[in-house]
Amino acid sequence: xxxxxxxxxxxxxxxxxxxxxxxxxxxxxxxxxxxxxxxxxxxxxxxxxxxxxxxxxxxxxxxxxxxxxxxxxxxxxxxxxxxxxxxxxxxxxxxxxxxxxxxxxxxxxxxxxxxxxxxxxxxxxxxxxxxxxxxxxxxxxxxxxxxxxxxxxxxxxxxxxxxxxxxxxxxxxxxxxxxxxxxxxxxxxxxxxxxxxxxxxxxxxxxxxxxxxxxxxxxxxxxxxxxxxxxxxxxxxxxxxxxxxxxxxxxxxxxxxxxxxxxxxxxxxxxx
Numbered sequence: 001x002x003x004x005x006x007x008x009x010x011x012x013x014x015x016x017x018x019x020x021x022x023x024x025x026x027x028x029x030x031x032x033x034x035x036x037x038x039x040x041x042x043x044x045x046x047x048x049x050x051x052x053x054x055x056x057x058x059x060x061x062x063x064x065x066x067x068x069x070x071x072x073x074x075x076x077x078x079x080x081x082x083x084x085x086x087x088x089x090x091x092x093x094x095x096x097x098x099x100x101x102x103x104x105x106x107x108x109x110x111x112x113x114x115x116x117x118x119x120x121x122x123x124x125x126x127x128x129x130x131x132x133x134x135x136x137x138x139x140x141x142x143x144x145x146x147x148x149x150x151x152x153x154x155x156x157x158x159x160x161x162x163x164x165x166x167x168x169x170x171x172x173x174x175x176x177x178x179x180x181x182x183x184x185x186x187x188x189x190x191x192x193x194x195x196x197x198x199x200x201x202x203x204x205x206x207x208x209x210x211x212x213x214x215x216x217x218x219x220x221x222x223x224x225x226x227x228x229x230x231x232x233x234x235x236x237x238x239x240x241x242x243x244x245x246x247x248x249x250x251x252x253x254x255x256x257x258x259x260x261x262x263x264x265x266x267x268x269x270x271x272x
Contacts, residue, residue: 024233024253025200031230032253041120052122053108060123066104066211071123075110077102077153083160101155101162104211105223113149149222159225165191165210165218187271191218195257196264201232204257206268225265226255234259 028034028049035052036043044051055071062074082101102110112119149158172186187193191207198204209224227233233255258265266272 024230024235024255027231028229032255033228033230035120035122038119041118043120044122052120053111055123058123062107065107068105068108070108070111072108072111073117073121075102075107075114075117077110077114077150080150080153081156082162083155083158088160098162101160103162103213103219104221105228106161106221109222109226109228110150115149115151161219161221161224163220165220165224168220185270185272187267187269190269193268195234196268197259197261198232198234198257200234201257204232206257209257225257227257228255230255233257234264237261 030037032038033052034049035041036047036049051071053072054069056069059067059069059071060074061067062070080101082098111117149155155161169186169190187206191205191210193206194202195204195206206224207218209221210218211221211223212218230253233253234257236252236254236256236259252260254260256265258268
């Protein structure tokens with residue numbers, strides 16, 4: 001594995017004017033992951049919020065993969081292109097290339113964010129918006145179209161996921177405790193370090209967000225940086241001014257564990 005020198009590439013998972021009242025750390029109700037309050041989507045016929053992703057009975061069979069009682073149609077992305085660059089070559093525990101970039105919760109994230117499956121589709125409801133909302137002009141306030149993450153299975157322009165974080169740390173010359181000298185990109189003591197600037201969960205460590213596979217190997221996933229339930233994520237500075245077609249004040253909530261200001265999110269992991 002080549003040494004990681006990659007800066008965190010952020011994606012606006014959910015941020016529109018419709019979310020202006022959502023505060024990080026306040027829970028999933030009323031957040032960007034409450035499909036009932038997202039303009040353009042159909043609310044659950046019983047007003048449920050968790051049901052868009054989870055069900056206590058008759059969960060989707062994900063064939064032995066990570067499955068927290070999932071109720072949403074899983075993504076059918078296959079032949080996924082993983083991120084690589086001259087300074088980064090992700091590898092799994094055996095040193096071979098990443099076999100499954102969407103390991104763990106990342107595949108569940110793609111059930112909405114692949115740009116193909118409607119985010120309001122869920123168990124027990126036949127009424128859902130057709131088409132891929134997150135790959136459409138619904139997010140045109142950013143001045144960019146088709147911003148779905150990994151659109152078409154291409155993750156080559158996104159921050160790498162699905163790699164063995166322990167191997168990355170070892171290859172960076174740090175070790176788990178950061179006792180080695182000569183850091184080449186990662187923060188010493190990465191897994192035990194806390195996120196910079198997070199007042200909602202000041203004691204949360206970066207290592208808590210890694211996915212541990214049945215083999216015991218720890219992997220970087222979407223959930224390593226994003227708190228999908230809007231509980232321990234960091235408060236970001238509101239944005240005011242023209243951005244794309246909007247001139248609103250937007251309370252940007254990317255569900256991330258560290259603020260964007262001062263690139264604290266990036267610098268929590270990358271020693272730059």
